[in-house]
Amino acid sequence: MGCAPSTPESADSNTAANSKKIDKQIEIDRKNIDDSVRLLLLGPGESGKSTVLKQMKLLYNDGFSAQEVQVYRSAIFLNILQNCKVLIEAMRTSYDSIARRAKQKYKDIMVNGGQSGPVVDAAELLKNADTEMFGYNKDATLPQDIIRAIHLLWSDSGIQYCYKRANEYQLMDSCAYFMEALDHILVVRIMTVAVTETHFTLPTFKLTVYDVGGQRTERKKWAPYFDNAQAIIFVVAVGAFDQVCLEDSETNRLVESMNLFGSVCNHPLFKSTDMILFLNKIDILKEKLEKKKQVSTYFSGYSGDNSFESVSKYFTNRFLDLNKYPTSKQIYVHLTFATDVHTFRKVLASVQDSIFKNTLKEMDMM
Numbered sequence: 513m514g515c516a517p518s519t520p521e522s523a524d525s526n527t528a529a530n531s532k533k534i535d536k537q538i539e540i541d542r543k544n545i546d547d548s549v550r551l552l553l554l555g556p557g558e559s560g561k562s563t564v565l566k567q568m569k570l571l572y573n574d575g576f577s578a579q580e581v582q583v584y585r586s587a588i589f590l591n592i593l594q595n596c597k598v599l600i601e602a603m604r605t606s607y608d609s610i611a612r613r614a615k616q617k618y619k620d621i622m623v624n625g626g627q628s629g630p631v632v633d634a635a636e637l638l639k640n641a642d643t644e645m646f647g648y649n650k651d652a653t654l655p656q657d658i659i660r661a662i663h664l665l666w667s668d669s670g671i672q673y674c675y676k677r678a679n680e681y682q683l684m685d686s687c688a689y690f691m692e693a694l695d696h697i698l699v700v701r702i703m704t705v706a707v708t709e710t711h712f713t714l715p716t717f718k719l720t721v722y723d724v725g726g727q728r729t730e731r732k733k734w735a736p737y738f739d740n741a742q743a744i745i746f747v748v749a750v751g752a753f754d755q756v757c758l759e760d761s762e763t764n765r766l767v768e769s770m771n772l773f774g775s776v777c778n779h780p781l782f783k784s785t786d787m788i789l790f791l792n793k794i795d796i797l798k799e800k801l802e803k804k805k806q807v808s809t810y811f812s813g814y815s816g817d818n819s820f821e822s823v824s825k826y827f828t829n830r831f832l833d834l835n836k837y838p839t840s841k842q843i844y845v846h847l848t849f850a851t852d853v854h855t856f857r858k859v860l861a862s863v864q865d866s867i868f869k870n871t872l873k874e875m876d877m878m
């Protein structure tokens with residue numbers, strides 16, 4: 513065969529071509545997740561960002577991280593294909609009564625009986641798809657025609673009807689979840705691991721949460737995520753008002769948090785992006801105040817008493833005062849105890865109501 517050995521030049525051009533291909537794929541994949549609200553979790557180190565994310569996973573009950581998906585990716589593809597086959601089977605033969613009822617209800621149904629069309633073709637393709645190469649620890653990805661077929665099948669009203677009656681046959685509980693998350697699962701491999709990306713499907717919208725590292729050396733990785741962010745939760749450990757930063761053992765942690773918040777809040781890209789500010793670790797703050805730790809020792813401008821109300825109001829105002837665009841952007845402040853599941857659930861519910869309402873309104877208008 514006329515296969516010439518690769519010269520360094522041709523290796524270079526291959527690498528360049530591959531890199532171009534990857535860039536293009538990233539661009540396509542980015543567009544694919546455009547329909548989800550992108551939320552950044554920002555804040556200095558140890559403020560509680562990852563804890564916030566953990567609580568979101570508990571609350572929404574369906575979050576998965578890029579890393580988790582990476583390990584199970586091919587097994588998930590196998591599940592998806594198996595689910596498709598079960599659904600098709602339920603439509604076609606074994607569960608004739610369901611199929612008949614579905615057929616009565618929907619005209620565009622793809623049940624047996626000589627009907628044809630793209631959904632029937634998709635079902636045919638999926639029914640015959642080879643599943644051998646998929647599974648845990650395997651590397652296979654789904655080919656484009658199969659992906660298209662899955663989307664077509666899942667959007668079919670008859671299949672949806674059939675899915676709703678899944679208690680009448682054997683379908684995996686994860687079926688809808690994986691079907692809806694297919695695009696995310698496909699893009700996950702190319703995502704950077706330094707910033708974790710977690711996907712949620714909420715009742716009214718999809719949410720992608722980016723959790724960054726907060727230590728100074730990690731912050732240079734934040735900027736690329738600013739461009740496409742629609743919502744920001746900034747987390748500060750307010751209970752650390754008497755501590756210095758790990759990075760230099762000198763700067764007060766809350767002063768560092770204020771400086772960082774100021775630079776994010778007034779970033780040109782966020783002039784009109786509402787922000788949520790979690791003044792977190794209030795349990796620690798309360799404990800310190802009870803032990804008569806004086807805030808004025810660390811913040812000479814503070815002249816109030818040692819009550820939690822007075823201190824938290826002071827810190828809230830210090831952060832709010834940093835906003836240079838108060839007319840175009842709103843800061844929603846919450847006093848939080850992120851490790852406490854009970855109280856934090858309520859905070860997350862109200863966060864969802866406030867900022868996402870605005871974000872969704874904007875997206876709807878686009």
Ligand SMILES: Nc1nc2c(ncn2[C@@H]2O[C@H](COP(=O)(O)OP(=O)(O)OP(=O)(O)O)[C@@H](O)[C@H]2O)c(=O)[nH]1
Pocket residue numbers: 555556557558559560561562563564724725726727747792793794795796848849850851852
């Ligand atoms: N007491 C208390 N501890 C908390 C609270 N929130 C988070 N923590 C703890 O604080 C520590 C740091 O929390 P993380 O969520 O890892 O902090 P992070 O902001 O993700 O830190 P980096 O990833 O380094 O930027 C963990 O041990 C948490 O369990 C809180 O409200 N109260």
Ligand SMILES: [Mg+2]
Pocket residue numbers: 561562563723724725726
């Ligand atoms: Mg973290």
